[in-house]
């Protein structure tokens with residue numbers, strides 16, 4: 267999307283009624299982002315209805331937050347945040363579990379706005395740092411995390427997604 271100051275976007279906290287729309291954005295953005303990184307079969311079988319159930323459960327959890335980017339009453343992206351899940355991290359470490367925008371809405375600053383909202387929430391809850399995991403082949407996301415101040419902290423993990431081995435790197439930033 268062209269940068270245009272007339273474009274009106276808002277960022278707000280998501281409620282459970284947004285589960286289906288978030289699931290649709292999630293899967294659409296996954297397919298656009300990971301085609302070529304993860305097997306097509308896996309991406310093609312992703313189901314909005316199954317993902318909607320996941321989001322309903324997540325949005326019911328008081329300790330986590332989802333913020334959505336809205337454009338003309340439609341959700342065009344989201345960020346999902348809460349306490350870090352890794353055992354080597356203390357309970358003052360937050361995590362961005364996921365941040366996804368529809369392709370047409372990437373590159374106009376919404377990712378940074380979502381990040382700022384998520385980290386404001388984490389900071390208000392007492393977090394002193396934030397981590398995020400990223401696929402080592404996802405160069406756009408790596409640039410994004412670096413742009414918001416994150417640096418690789420040395421943690422990495424291997425996973426198998428759709429039968430293909432992938433490597434994820436953990437990025438970290440201080441919130442104080």
Ligand SMILES: CC(C)(COP(=O)(O)OP(=O)(O)OC[C@H]1O[C@@H](n2cnc3c(N)ncnc32)[C@H](O)[C@@H]1OP(=O)(O)O)[C@@H](O)C(=O)NCCC(=O)NCCS
Nearest residue numbers: 365366367372373374375376377378400406407409410413
């Ligand atoms: C990663 C993502 C959330 C970033 O949000 P965004 O709104 O596109 O990014 P912004 O416009 O706020 O730009 C922030 C920085 O991200 C980087 N970036 C954004 N789009 C980029 C692109 N197409 N190529 C390379 N870097 C890019 C740049 O460093 C940019 O900083 P700059 O504008 O000073 O150059 C978004 O591009 C996206 O949803 N990508 C697909 C899903 C994804 O990979 N999610 C992360 C999973 S770990």
